[in-house]
Amino acid sequence: MSKHTPQQLQPEADHRFHIPVLLDKVVELLAPQSGETYLDLTAGYGGHAQAIANRTGDHKALTLVDRDDNAIKQLQSFEQKGARVVHDDFVHFAQAAVASGDKYDMVLVDFGVSSPQLDRAERGFSILRDGPLDMRMDNRQSKSAFDVVNHTREQELVKILREYGEERPSNAVRVAKAIVRARPLHTTKELADAILSTHRGPYQKIHPATRTFQAIRIAVNDELQQISKLLHIVDNLLQPHGRIAFISFHSLEDRLVKQYLSDEVKAGYEASLQLITKKAILGKIYDVHNPRARSASLRAAVKNKKKG
Ligand SMILES: C[S@@+](CC[C@H](N)C(=O)[O-])C[C@H]1O[C@@H](n2cnc3c(N)ncnc32)[C@H](O)[C@@H]1O
The missing domain is CATH 3.40.50.150 (Vaccinia Virus protein VP39)
Incomplete structure (x- = not known):
C-alpha cells in the first residue's frame, strides 16, 4: 500500500x-x-x-x-x-x-x-476512524504521519511525545518502544492498536492514543x-x-x-x-x-x- x-x-x-x-x-x-x-x-x-x-x-x-x-x-x-x-x-x-x-x-x-479534517477518515487524523497515516493539513507537503511514525528514531519519538503530546516521560518511552516494535505501521488503527497494547486494562473517556496522535499531528504540520x-x-x-x-x-x-x-x-x-x-x-x-x-x-x- x-x-x-x-x-x-x-x-x-x-x-x-x-x-x-x-x-x-x-x-x-x-x-x-x-x-x-x-x-x-x-x-x-x-x-x-x-x-x-x-x-x-x-x-x-x-x-x-x-x-x-x-x-x-x-x-x-x-x-x-x-x-x-x-x-x-x-x-x-x-x-x-x-x-x-x-x-x-x-x-x-x-x-x-x-x-x-478530523471526521474524514482518509485524512488520517482520527483515532476512531481507520485511515492512512497522513495528518497533513496541506496535501502539497511531502512529510506525513507515515514518515514521522515509521522513520523517526526511538529517542526522537520520545522527545516528540513528551514535547508535543505532553506525555509523561515513562509513558513516552513505553509508547515509542511499542511504535518502533510494531513498524511498519500504515493506518491510524494500527497506530492506535500499538499504543493500546501499552495500556493495562480498559480506559475511561479519553483514548490512550490521544496524546500520541496530537504529538504526531503537531510534528507533521510543524504547528x-x-x-x-x-x-x-x-x-x-x-x-x-x-x-x-x-x-x-x-x-x-x-x-x-x-x-x-x-x-x-x-x-x-x-x-x-x-x-x-x-x-x-x-x-x-x-x-x-x-x-x-x-x-x-x-x-x-x-x-x-x-x-x-
Ligand atoms: C479550527 S479550523 C478553523 C475553523 C474556522 N474558524 C471556521 O469558522 O470554519 C483551523 C483551520 O486552520 C487551518 N490551519 C491550521 N494551521 C494553519 C497554518 N499554519 N496556516 C494556514 N492554515 C492553517 C486548518 O487547515 C483548518 O482549516
Whole structure:
C-alpha cells in the first residue's frame, strides 16, 4: 500500500457540521464595523468569516487564508462574492503581507484542525476512524504521519511525545518502544492498536492514543513553529486600533499566545498591542453546547494607535 492510500473511505463529512468555536465572543471582541477589513489566517470552512461579513456587509473586505485544499474549495462561495481566498500557510502569507505593507482592521487565528479534517477518515487524523497515516493539513507537503511514525528514531519519538503530546516521560518511552516494535505501521488503527497494547486494562473517556496522535499531528504540520513565527510578525498586519483574536485548543498553543501577549503588555509605553481579554475566555464556560469548544481558549488584543 502506498503511504497515502486510504484504506477505508468514509463519506465526506458535511461542512455545515463545523460549528465555529466561541462565535459570539469572537464577534464581540473583534467588534466589526461596516466597511472594515478582515483577515482570517485559518479560515477553515468560513464560519467565523461569514459572521464577520454579516456585520461588515462586504465580502470584498475579507481575506481568507488556509493551508488545506479542502477548506479552500469550501471557501469558493466567498470568492464568488468578492473575497480574496489564499491557499497558503499563515507564516508564508503573513511574511508576504508584511513585506507589501498590507494592514487589516481585524485578524483572527483559530488554531488547530477543523471538524471536517478530523471526521474524514482518509485524512488520517482520527483515532476512531481507520485511515492512512497522513495528518497533513496541506496535501502539497511531502512529510506525513507515515514518515514521522515509521522513520523517526526511538529517542526522537520520545522527545516528540513528551514535547508535543505532553506525555509523561515513562509513558513516552513505553509508547515509542511499542511504535518502533510494531513498524511498519500504515493506518491510524494500527497506530492506535500499538499504543493500546501499552495500556493495562480498559480506559475511561479519553483514548490512550490521544496524546500520541496530537504529538504526531503537531510534528507533521510543524504547528508550534508556525505559531511562533507568526507571533513574531502578526502585529504588523494590524491597522492602528485593529483587533486580533486567537483561539487555542491545547495548552501548548495557548502558552505561546499568552506569553506573546504578556510580553507585549510588559513593553509598556513601547507596546504595540493592548490586551482586550485579561484572562482567556474558555469554551467550556462560554460555548457549552459546542463539543469542539470544550478545550478552546480565546484571547484578544488591540493595536495601539501610535503603532500604525
Ligand atoms: C479550527 S479550523 C478553523 C475553523 C474556522 N474558524 C471556521 O469558522 O470554519 C483551523 C483551520 O486552520 C487551518 N490551519 C491550521 N494551521 C494553519 C497554518 N499554519 N496556516 C494556514 N492554515 C492553517 C486548518 O487547515 C483548518 O482549516
